[in-house]
Amino acid sequence: MYQLSHPGTPLKGHIELTGSKSIANRALIIRALTGTSFPIHRLAAADDTVRLERLLASEEEVLDAGPAGTTFRFLTGYLSRRPGHQVLTGSKRMKERPIGILVDALRQLGADIEYTEKEGYPPLRIGYSELDQASELTIAADTSSQYISCLLMLAPTLPNGLRLSLEGNIVSVPYIKMTLSLMAHFGVTSSWEGQTIVVAPQAYQAREFTVEADWSAASYYYGLAALAGEADLQIDGLFAESVQGDSVVASLYERFGVTTTYNDTGLRITKPADAAVPPFFEQDFVECPDIAQTLMATCAGLGVQGLYSGLQTLFIKETDRVKAMQTEMGKLTIALYKIPAHLSGATEGQQFFGQEGKADFSAAGTPTFMTYHDHRMAMALAPLALLHPIRIEDPEVVGKSYPDFYTDFAKLGFVVEEV
Numbered sequence: 001m002y003q004l005s006h007p008g009t010p011l012k013g014h015i016e017l018t019g020s021k022s023i024a025n026r027a028l029i030i031r032a033l034t035g036t037s038f039p040i041h042r043l044a045a046a047d048d049t050v051r052l053e054r055l056l057a058s059e060e061e062v063l064d065a066g067p068a069g070t071t072f073r074f075l076t077g078y079l080s081r082r083p084g085h086q087v088l089t090g091s092k093r094m095k096e097r098p099i100g101i102l103v104d105a106l107r108q109l110g111a112d113i114e115y116t117e118k119e120g121y122p123p124l125r126i127g128y129s130e131l132d133q134a135s136e137l138t139i140a141a142d143t144s145s146q147y148i149s150c151l152l153m154l155a156p157t158l159p160n161g162l163r164l165s166l167e168g169n170i171v172s173v174p175y176i177k178m179t180l181s182l183m184a185h186f187g188v189t190s191s192w193e194g195q196t197i198v199v200a201p202q203a204y205q206a207r208e209f210t211v212e213a214d215w216s217a218a219s220y221y222y223g224l225a226a227l228a229g230e231a232d233l234q235i236d237g238l239f240a241e242s243v244q245g246d247s248v249v250a251s252l253y254e255r256f257g258v259t260t261t262y263n264d265t266g267l268r269i270t271k272p273a274d275a276a277v278p279p280f281f282e283q284d285f286v287e288c289p290d291i292a293q294t295l296m297a298t299c300a301g302l303g304v305q306g307l308y309s310g311l312q313t314l315f316i317k318e319t320d321r322v323k324a325m326q327t328e329m330g331k332l333t334i335a336l337y338k339i340p341a342h343l344s345g346a347t348e349g350q351q352f353f354g355q356e357g358k359a360d361f362s363a364a365g366t367p368t369f370m371t372y373h374d375h376r377m378a379m380a381l382a383p384l385a386l387l388h389p390i391r392i393e394d395p396e397v398v399g400k401s402y403p404d405f406y407t408d409f410a411k412l413g414f415v416v417e418e419v
């Protein structure tokens with residue numbers, strides 16, 4: 001367990017931010033599909049990326065994707081076209097994260113995939129197939145965009161390309177755009193009209209590639225700035241024209257008086273001492289699910305009332321993130337609750353959550369936060385250490401996306417102790 005505290009000095013510092021695992025994992029899959037080896041610069045240090053790189057090169061009979069969602073989902077498609085049979089498995093939680101929508105779609109293309117334990121869930125036994133049984137598919141788009149990204153990356157290599165119709169409310173749209181944008185970097189064109197994406201058969205071009213720094217990871221520095229009396233942070237590696245939907249975090253934090261200025265090496269996050277705290281924060285997270293916990297923790301620290309929607313994918317991520325935040329923020333007397341549809345006016349498929357309270361550290365002593373095998377539980381709650389010492393159980397969980405997280409926090413004056 002780690003204890004995090006801060007001496008209360010002004011929040012200033014300089015961080016060289018870690019790379020995006022989402023971008024890195026797409027670049028690795030596309031490189032594997034080209035069958036060549038071009039350089040990928042600043043490949044993310046994230047465990048999920050290291051794991052994907054290792055598994056892509058492995059001929060072992062059983063491949064273990066651990067807790068890595070993109071790694072598992074992207075490999076499900078990739079292995080369907082790789083000669084031989086392999087079993088793709090994952091962590092205990094991965095075996096609870098649904099995969100049926102993707103498996104059904106791949107089977108319609110002709111894939112040889114069997115469930116080795118529970119129908120609809122990992123592990124999978126995957127054999128080689130031409131994937132030439134269909135060139136048009138309809139897929140439910142309301143559960144995870146990763147299924148769609150997996151199919152799109154394969155699409156140009158299929159004998160007849162792919163016409164993919166997305167059904168229902170599309171979640172995590174920026175991640176689908178990220179996939180198409182990386183495919184375009186490697187010379188593959190596509191069109192997206194209404195709910196249909198079309199990719200003709202074509203060859204990926206091997207091209208050098210550099211991975212952007214991770215905007216989801218940047219959210220924790222925005223969270224810090226919002227909680228600080230005054231902040232001035234330089235975060236290197238980020239730029240405004242990003243393929244990452246989580247870059248929206250810069251504009252979300254403007255509502256908390258946090259300003260972003262882009263410069264030659266990245267950006268500067270500042271907050272003046274007299275910034276006003278908003279009374280209320282309303283946000284739909286359907287396009288940026290990974291930063292929802294960060295904003296919840298910020299609102300908790302500042303005592304800002306929250307009204308959230310678009311949290312429907314959080315229930316099937318590394319943990320049930322809404323439940324986990326309810327429990328952990330509850331230790332500071334924060335209430336996070338579902339608002340009944342007749343009170344919120346939610347339409348079909350919509351669900352609103354309310355948040356109330358200001359983090360109260362008087363009852364809990366030094367609160368200990370559980371992380372539930374979810375890197376984002378540790379990282380989203382960590383900024384609260386600016387207000388009061390906190391403890392984080394199973395702190396190494398951050399390795400999934402940001403192994404240097406605590407080293408970087410220490411650069412900003414945080415004291416990180418093993419207790």
Ligand SMILES: O=C(O)C1=C[C@@H](OP(=O)(O)O)[C@@H](O)[C@H](O)C1
Nearest residue numbers: 022070144145146172175289313
């Ligand atoms: O494609 C990606 O890189 C990701 C898509 C999102 O998942 P869902 O589409 O399942 O919401 C996101 O939460 C995840 O961290 C990374």
Ligand SMILES: C=C(OP(=O)(O)O)C(=O)O
Nearest residue numbers: 067068069070290317318
């Ligand atoms: C949900 C996440 O990852 P994945 O789905 O790839 O496991 C995440 O990093 O927040």
